[in-house]
Every structure is written in C-alpha cells, then in structure tokens.
Amino acid sequence: MMKDKKITENKLLGFISFLFLWELLHLLLKTHTVPSPVETIAYMLTVPAALATHSCASILRVAASVGISLIVGVPAGILLGIHKTCRRLLSPLLYFLYPIPKIAFLPVFMLLFGLGNASKIILVIFIIIFQIMLSVRDGVDQISALYFRVMDSFCVSALQRYRYLILPAILPQLFTGLRISIGIALASLFFAENYATTYGIGYYILSAWTKMNYTEMFSGILALGFVGILLFQILDRVEMHMVPWLKKEK
Amino acid sequence: MQNNYITFDHVTFSYGTQTVLKKISLNLGKGRTYALIGKSGTGKSTLLNLLAGFIKPEGGNITVNGEEISAPRKDIGFLFQDLGLFPWQTVFEAVSMPLKLLGRGEQAKLYVTGILKEMKLENHMDKYPHELSGGERQRTALARTLIAEPELLLMDEPTSALDAMTKEELQGLIIRELKKRRTTLIFVTHDIEEAILMGETILIMGENGAITQIENPYASIENAKEQLDFYEACINLRKQLNVGDQRGKEETL
Known part of the structure; x- marks a missing residue:
C-alpha cells in the first residue's frame, strides 16, 4: 500500500516537473507556437467532448490493430521459435520487412482496403505485427531446454506443452513487445489519421496545426500523451495479473 | 523381488565419435535403490537419460517391466539436477x-x-x-x-547443490517416501557417503560404461553413520571407484 502511494507520488512529481519545463520553454521562447501549459490545460477543459471523441476513435483503432496483431503474431512467433525450418525460410523476409517504413504503404492500403478504418487499422497491424512476432520468437528461444525435458518426462501432448510451458514462458517478452507496439501504433496513427477521416487524435492535432491554432494543437498532443498513459496503465495491470511471478521477483 | 525389472541388453551409445557406453548389460530388481557412481565422463547421466527415454541407444535395448524403452513413460519419473521448476x-x-x-x-x-x-x-x-x-x-x-x-524414479545428482544439513534431511525424506511407495530408485551421485546411505546396491561405472555392482548393507541401517565401520566402507568404496575396468564384478562392501 505504502509502495503504491510512493509510486503514485513519483508519477505525479514527474508530471509536474514536465509541466514546469514546458512552462520554462514557453517563457524562454516567447512565441505563440509554444503555448503555456496552463493555457493549454484551460483550453482542454473547454473542449472535453471533442477530445474524448477523438481519443476514443484512436484508442479503438489501436485496440483493433493490437488485437488482430496478437491473434496472428503470437502463433506466427511461436512457429518461428519452434520450427527451425520455418525460421530459416521466413527470418530473412522478416528482417527485410521489419525496418521498412510501412507508413509509406498507406496509399496502397487505401487503394486495397478503402478510405475507411480498415486501411488505417491494417497499416498499424503491418507496422506492429513484426515487433510482436519477434518478441514471441525470442521468448520461445529463451525457454530452457531443461523445461522441455521436464515436460517430456511427464509424457505431455502438444497442446499441454503449449498450455503449461510455451504460453506462460513467452508472456514476459510478449508484454515487452506489446509495450513497444502500443507506442509505435499511437505514433503511426498520428500520420494515418490525416487521410480520409475526421476522427482521431492524429487528425485533431494536424487539423489544429494547419489552422495554426497551437493551443488546440498542444491540447491534442497532451491528450495523445494521456491516451498513452491510459493504455500503458491498462497493459501494466493486465501484466501484473498475468505475470505475477515477475512482479514478485522485482 | 522381480530381478529383471530393468534390463540393459548390450546397450551402446556414443556422442559423435566418442563411445560412452559400449555393450552394457545389466539387470536390476524392482523396489530397490541403486546408487550410480563413477568418474566424470563415464556415462552415468547418459545411462539415466537412456533409461528415461530422452535419448535412444545406438545398439542393444533397454526394458523396464518387460517393455522396451523408446520414449519417456508415465511410470518413470525423473528428478533433474537443476530441478526444472x-x-x-x-x-x-x-x-x-x-x-x-x-x-x-x-x-x-x-x-x-x-x-x-x-x-x-x-x-x-x-x-x-x-x-x-x-x-x-x-x-x-x-x-x-x-x-x-512413478514406479521407477531416476535422479541426477539430487542433492549436489545443497548444504550438508539440508542434504541429510532430504536424503532421509527421499528414502522414507520411496519405501512407502515401493518405488525403485536409481540415482547418480558424486558423493560416496550419499551412495552408501541411500543405495542398497551401488553401481560403479568405469571406462566405456563398464559396471560393477556392490551390495551395500549400510543402506538398510537406520543410523548408518553411527556404525563404527561406516567410514571404513566409504574409504573402501572410494578405492574401488579408483580402480579401472571392473566389468562384471559383484562384490559386497
């Protein structure tokens, strides 16, 4: 309880320090391009419904992308980790595609999947799925050979091997991959939401930018930050529930 | 007692070009405890892994309870040196x-x-x-x-990482639990005292897996360490461990 209180205090202190530095920058630069945090927060309080709507649109897109990436990426990552032939065949392709800036394919996706949500979600999936696949593959790699032998000694079926060994063993790496993926997904949406949509926090920020309304733009940036905090907090909670042994180790 | 509960019939196994076990033949009884000792690299763990079905022999065959071992079996348990928790x-x-x-x-x-x-x-x-x-x-x-x-329990250096007191406590616990369940035990150890305390029969592995069986009266004594000649038996066993190829010998401590 005391530890939790301390952590909350530290987070609050970190946020106040950030606002303080922002205010300092605003005072030093003396330009309307960097509005003061007080002004920005005051503006945010005047448009809560708009910010909530745009944030929700982005959160839903991130959730859909992450969900589908998990459904496809986890089994694919396990396959790469377990079957050496699959790894030999697919790893070069994976390494080739992983560093390519997938955002450049947005026009292709729009052409193939239309101007609606599908093309944006598929773009984000295309960006984060490699991260998830590689995290899971590395998680499988790190399972001790001894653990497989322990399972062999109990004469387990393939399904039991996944249920009791592989799936729990890859969870820590999967959560690390998810944390990175959510960050990348939010950053990618900022770009993807600029086309053929009027909803999403990315749209909100760039729309304000084109209007040169910097207070509105910064309120969008701050809202995007809060969306990030919310998603990471949810992920931390889920991780604490699903990987309790790591929490105790720490 | 079933004397041929476990049989090794001309079993051979190599790692690459290095032959570790060469035509090993061995019969072991049911419900007994066997301590497997020998110098490093003589194939003790290999013998245990073959018996567990983790690896397959290149030649010969191994049976437990009349059935050939070709893969791990539910009636055979394995306690690993590093535990694998x-x-x-x-x-x-x-x-x-x-x-x-x-x-x-x-x-x-x-x-x-x-x-x-x-x-x-x-x-x-x-x-x-x-x-x-x-x-x-x-x-x-x-x-x-x-x-x-399991009807047969295999243990690879079960107490090697423990301090002396915990080791003694665990040795007692293992023997009590196995006697209660009438489980056959084969364990690898480097500890001469442990071999004498726990192994009713001591199997000494020499070059190419040659095995000498020694009947050990001390394993059935409640407080073996309190017997005057217990440590003499330890010294004798250590001497025998240092002798080279002892294939086929059967002795008593």
Missing part, C-alpha cells in the same frame, strides 16, 4: 501440474495438500521458486515427481 508456477501449481496432465485435475487439491504436508511445504504453497530456499525447491521438485506415482 517453472518460474511462473507456485509450489501448489507445480505439484498439481502432473495430476492435471494425467487428467486427474479434480483430485489435485486433496493429493497435493497431502504430499505438501509430507514434504513440509504446506506453508509455502503460494510461493514461486525464487522465493524458496534450496531445500524447499528440491522438495517441491521431488513432490512434483512423486505425485505422478
């Missing part, structure tokens, strides 16, 4: 896992609570391996192996 399983989860794997999950609570009491782990049920002492981890792994009720 999963970091994500609490003591209760680890010990109940074999029952769930056998489709007896509904019995888990009753059986697991019972065995954890026997192993003095009832106050550690919700702890993860990193929260346990060396002895507690060892007892958890032993409970996980025994709950599946």
Whole structure:
C-alpha cells in the first residue's frame, strides 16, 4: 500500500516537473507556437467532448490493430521459435520487412482496403505485427531446454506443452513487445489519421496545426500523451495479473 | 523381488565419435535403490537419460517391466539436477501440474495438500521458486515427481547443490517416501557417503560404461553413520571407484 502511494507520488512529481519545463520553454521562447501549459490545460477543459471523441476513435483503432496483431503474431512467433525450418525460410523476409517504413504503404492500403478504418487499422497491424512476432520468437528461444525435458518426462501432448510451458514462458517478452507496439501504433496513427477521416487524435492535432491554432494543437498532443498513459496503465495491470511471478521477483 | 525389472541388453551409445557406453548389460530388481557412481565422463547421466527415454541407444535395448524403452513413460519419473521448476508456477501449481496432465485435475487439491504436508511445504504453497530456499525447491521438485506415482524414479545428482544439513534431511525424506511407495530408485551421485546411505546396491561405472555392482548393507541401517565401520566402507568404496575396468564384478562392501 505504502509502495503504491510512493509510486503514485513519483508519477505525479514527474508530471509536474514536465509541466514546469514546458512552462520554462514557453517563457524562454516567447512565441505563440509554444503555448503555456496552463493555457493549454484551460483550453482542454473547454473542449472535453471533442477530445474524448477523438481519443476514443484512436484508442479503438489501436485496440483493433493490437488485437488482430496478437491473434496472428503470437502463433506466427511461436512457429518461428519452434520450427527451425520455418525460421530459416521466413527470418530473412522478416528482417527485410521489419525496418521498412510501412507508413509509406498507406496509399496502397487505401487503394486495397478503402478510405475507411480498415486501411488505417491494417497499416498499424503491418507496422506492429513484426515487433510482436519477434518478441514471441525470442521468448520461445529463451525457454530452457531443461523445461522441455521436464515436460517430456511427464509424457505431455502438444497442446499441454503449449498450455503449461510455451504460453506462460513467452508472456514476459510478449508484454515487452506489446509495450513497444502500443507506442509505435499511437505514433503511426498520428500520420494515418490525416487521410480520409475526421476522427482521431492524429487528425485533431494536424487539423489544429494547419489552422495554426497551437493551443488546440498542444491540447491534442497532451491528450495523445494521456491516451498513452491510459493504455500503458491498462497493459501494466493486465501484466501484473498475468505475470505475477515477475512482479514478485522485482 | 522381480530381478529383471530393468534390463540393459548390450546397450551402446556414443556422442559423435566418442563411445560412452559400449555393450552394457545389466539387470536390476524392482523396489530397490541403486546408487550410480563413477568418474566424470563415464556415462552415468547418459545411462539415466537412456533409461528415461530422452535419448535412444545406438545398439542393444533397454526394458523396464518387460517393455522396451523408446520414449519417456508415465511410470518413470525423473528428478533433474537443476530441478526444472517453472518460474511462473507456485509450489501448489507445480505439484498439481502432473495430476492435471494425467487428467486427474479434480483430485489435485486433496493429493497435493497431502504430499505438501509430507514434504513440509504446506506453508509455502503460494510461493514461486525464487522465493524458496534450496531445500524447499528440491522438495517441491521431488513432490512434483512423486505425485505422478512413478514406479521407477531416476535422479541426477539430487542433492549436489545443497548444504550438508539440508542434504541429510532430504536424503532421509527421499528414502522414507520411496519405501512407502515401493518405488525403485536409481540415482547418480558424486558423493560416496550419499551412495552408501541411500543405495542398497551401488553401481560403479568405469571406462566405456563398464559396471560393477556392490551390495551395500549400510543402506538398510537406520543410523548408518553411527556404525563404527561406516567410514571404513566409504574409504573402501572410494578405492574401488579408483580402480579401472571392473566389468562384471559383484562384490559386497
């Protein structure tokens, strides 16, 4: 309880320090391009419904992308980790595609999947799925050979091997991959939401930018930050529930 | 006693070009404890892994209870040197896992609570391996192996990482539990005292896996260490361990 209180205090202190530095920058630069945090927060309080709507649109897109990436990426990552032939065949392709800036394919996706949500979600999936696949593959790699032998000694079926060994063993790496993926997904949406949509926090920020309304733009940036905090907090909670042994180790 | 419960018939095994076991033949009885000792590299762990079905012999065959070993079997349990406790399983989860794997999950609570009491782990049920002492981890792994009720238990240096007091405690526990269940035990050890305390028969492995069997009267004595000639027996065994090829010899300490 005391530890939790301390952590909350530290987070609050970190946020106040950030606002303080922002205010300092605003005072030093003396330009309307960097509005003061007080002004920005005051503006945010005047448009809560708009910010909530745009944030929700982005959160839903991130959730859909992450969900589908998990459904496809986890089994694919396990396959790469377990079957050496699959790894030999697919790893070069994976390494080739992983560093390519997938955002450049947005026009292709729009052409193939239309101007609606599908093309944006598929773009984000295309960006984060490699991260998830590689995290899971590395998680499988790190399972001790001894653990497989322990399972062999109990004469387990393939399904039991996944249920009791592989799936729990890859969870820590999967959560690390998810944390990175959510960050990348939010950053990618900022770009993807600029086309053929009027909803999403990315749209909100760039729309304000084109209007040169910097207070509105910064309120969008701050809202995007809060969306990030919310998603990471949810992920931390889920991780604490699903990987309790790591929490105790720490 | 079934004298040919375990049989090795001209078993050969090599790692690459290095032959570790060469035409080994051996008959072992049911319900007894066997200590397997020998210098490093003589193939003790290989013999145990062959018996567990983890690896297959290049030549010859191995049978347990009349059935040839070609893969791991449910009636054979293995206690690994490094234990192999999963970091994500609490003591209760680890010990109940074999029952769930056998489709007896509904019995888990009753059986697991019972065995954890026997192993003095009832106050550690919700702890993860990193929260346990060396002895507690060892007892958890032993409970996980025994709950599946194997007829034959194989142990690879079960107490090598423990301090002297914990080691003695665990040796007593292993023997008590196995006698109660009439489980046959074969264990690899480098500890001469442990071999004499726990092994009713001591198997000395020499070059190419040649095996000498020594009947050991001390394993059946309650307080063997209090016998005047116990340490003399230890010295004798150490001397015999240093002799080279002893294939086929059968002796008594």
